[in-house]
Amino acid sequence: MPTQEMRGAAVLAGLGAWLPPHVVDNHELSQRLDTSDEWIRTRTGIGQRHIVTPGMSTVDLATEAGALALRSAGSDQVDALVLATATPDQVCPASAPQVASRLGLTGIAAFDVNAVCAGFVYALATASGLIAAGAASRVLVVGADTFSTLVEPNDRGTVPIFGDGGGAVVLRAGTPGELGALGPFDLHSDGELADLLVVPAGGSKMRRSDDPTDYFLAMQGTAVFRHASARMAESSREVLRAAGWAVDEVDSFVGHQANVRILNAVAKHLGVPKEDVVVNIERTGNTSAASIPLALTDACVDGTLKPGDKVLISAFGAGLTWGSTALRWPELADVESPHREQRIVQAAAL
Ligand code: COA
Numbered sequence: 007m008p009t010q011e012m013r014g015a016a017v018l019a020g021l022g023a024w025l026p027p028h029v030v031d032n033h034e035l036s037q038r039l040d041t042s043d044e045w046i047r048t049r050t051g052i053g054q055r056h057i058v059t060p061g062m063s064t065v066d067l068a069t070e071a072g073a074l075a076l077r078s079a080g081s082d083q084v085d086a087l088v089l090a091t092a093t094p095d096q097v098c099p100a101s102a103p104q105v106a107s108r109l110g111l112t113g114i115a116a117f118d119v120n121a122v123c124a125g126f127v128y129a130l131a132t133a134s135g136l137i138a139a140g141a142a143s144r145v146l147v148v149g150a151d152t153f154s155t156l157v158e159p160n161d162r163g164t165v166p167i168f169g170d171g172g173g174a175v176v177l178r179a180g181t182p183g184e185l186g187a188l189g190p191f192d193l194h195s196d197g198e199l200a201d202l203l204v205v206p207a208g209g210s211k212m213r214r215s216d217d218p219t220d221y222f223l224a225m226q227g228t229a230v231f232r233h234a235s236a237r238m239a240e241s242s243r244e245v246l247r248a249a250g251w252a253v254d255e256v257d258s259f260v261g262h263q264a265n266v267r268i269l270n271a272v273a274k275h276l277g278v279p280k281e282d283v284v285v286n287i288e289r290t291g292n293t294s295a296a297s298i299p300l301a302l303t304d305a306c307v308d309g310t311l312k313p314g315d316k317v318l319i320s321a322f323g324a325g326l327t328w329g330s331t332a333l334r335w336p337e338l339a340d341v342e343s344p345h346r347e348q349r350i351v352q353a354a355a356l
Contacts, residue, residue: 015187016134016145017180018336022074023173023303023344024067025056025290032166039162046166051266055169055291057154063095064172068150069108071172071299075146076109078340079176085142086115088133090125090149090295092324093156094118097208105148115142121195122203123262123323125149125295126173127331131191137179148174149295156205158222167265168223169291171344173299185313186336190248192241193329199233202226203324234268234322239275241330242320249332253277255316257335258305262321263287263297272320284310289345294323300344307343311335 031054032043046052058067068089076082087109089102102116115136121128126149133145150172157164180187206212207220215221238261246253259278261269266287273283286304293300298321305311313335320330 014138015180015182015184015189016137016177017184018175018186018188018333018338019178020075020077020079020176021174021299021303021306021338021341022071022078023171023296023300024070024074025171025300025344026058026062026067028057028059029054030057035166039160039165041162041166049267050167051285051287052166052291053288056171058152058170064091064093064150064152065095065101065104065108067152067170067172067296068101068105068148068174071150071174071296072105072109072146072148074342075148075174075176078338080339082110084111084114084144084146084176086133086136086145087111088117088119088129088145088147090119090121090129090147091151092120092122092125092294093152121323121327122325123264123292123294123297124321124325124327124329125323126298127191127319127321127329128193128327129295130175130177130188130331131193131329133177134188134191137177143179145177146174147177148172149297149299151294151296153223153292153294156223158219161222163227164223164225167292169293171290171293171296171300173296173303175299185334188331188333190245191329191331192244192248194237194241194327196326199326200324202230202233202326231265231268233326234264235271235275237326237328238262238268238272238320238322238330241328242272242276242318245318245330245332251316251332256282256318257315258282258284258311258317260284260298260301260305260317260319262323263290263301264292264322297321303341303344306338306341313337
């Protein structure tokens, strides 16, 4: 990891997340795929996932999440929008400008970052760089993906794992010592392993294919599992070392929600107790770039993350890409649960 000289810092000032209303649970999936609730829960920890319905896209999820983060920050004044996504509305152009316009922010800098499931950590680092360079003083960072559109509908190896969603934060210029200051960052990639998770067709290398499955995600699950566990642990250790934190100082580990067994393996490698691992995958599935801000939102709303807590964040994705960062949790206003339909059900049951 390069030496990171702290010149000012990007500080977390707002948080929000949004899930599409349509929920597909494991029982519904097992009616059309050769799988079961028991297999999916024990192998992945997933119980349900939220899925976009026709007419709803990544830009919609990103816009909803972005609006909630701006509301939480108490201001819609931002100079830039960075959107982490691997499922933009179109191959070209990027989706970020459309999200900015939908939020009434036409004119600001807006671009996509594609580091797949590690995208949100990459986007946080990119936004922190914009702030450090003086190119922006407030940045909206959104992670949104619709992997339900990339999985082959009959593939029991991928359909149960992925869900759709959006999450976002507002970062503002601040100082390294204050609560909410992000960093250090640790980012990596290994393109030699690109084939472990790939959508072969649709890009410049294979515009068209006669095999319809080439347009869907092909995943070598067991190899991905092994790399994800090892790389997130290595990268987390780097961030702890650079931050000067002992592992037992970590109050919460917020890892990419790909599989609860991966999160437990990373925690075991690191020596973080299971009870300090934030897990919300049961309700969301793997939402790719939205996973970290969704997990932060859930953990903030349920009181797991408290002001002053030391929070370690790590993510891993196709590419391969992976990265980590850390912060001491700030006081945040107006952070809402993304599980609105569940709140309605609970209220009705009272
Ligand atoms: N339902 C029932 N059985 C299934 C199944 C499903 N949905 N998917 C696979 N199986 C079967 C397999 O066919 C295999 O059967 P076999 O032993 O008769 O050949 C068996 O279950 C074990 O499959 P395997 O792939 O070895 O299981 P696993 O323990 O590795 O779990 C994953 C599979 C995909 C859940 C796991 O490898 C994983 O989570 N990988 C990482 C995926 C990921 O995180 N991707 C995104 C990265 S950002």
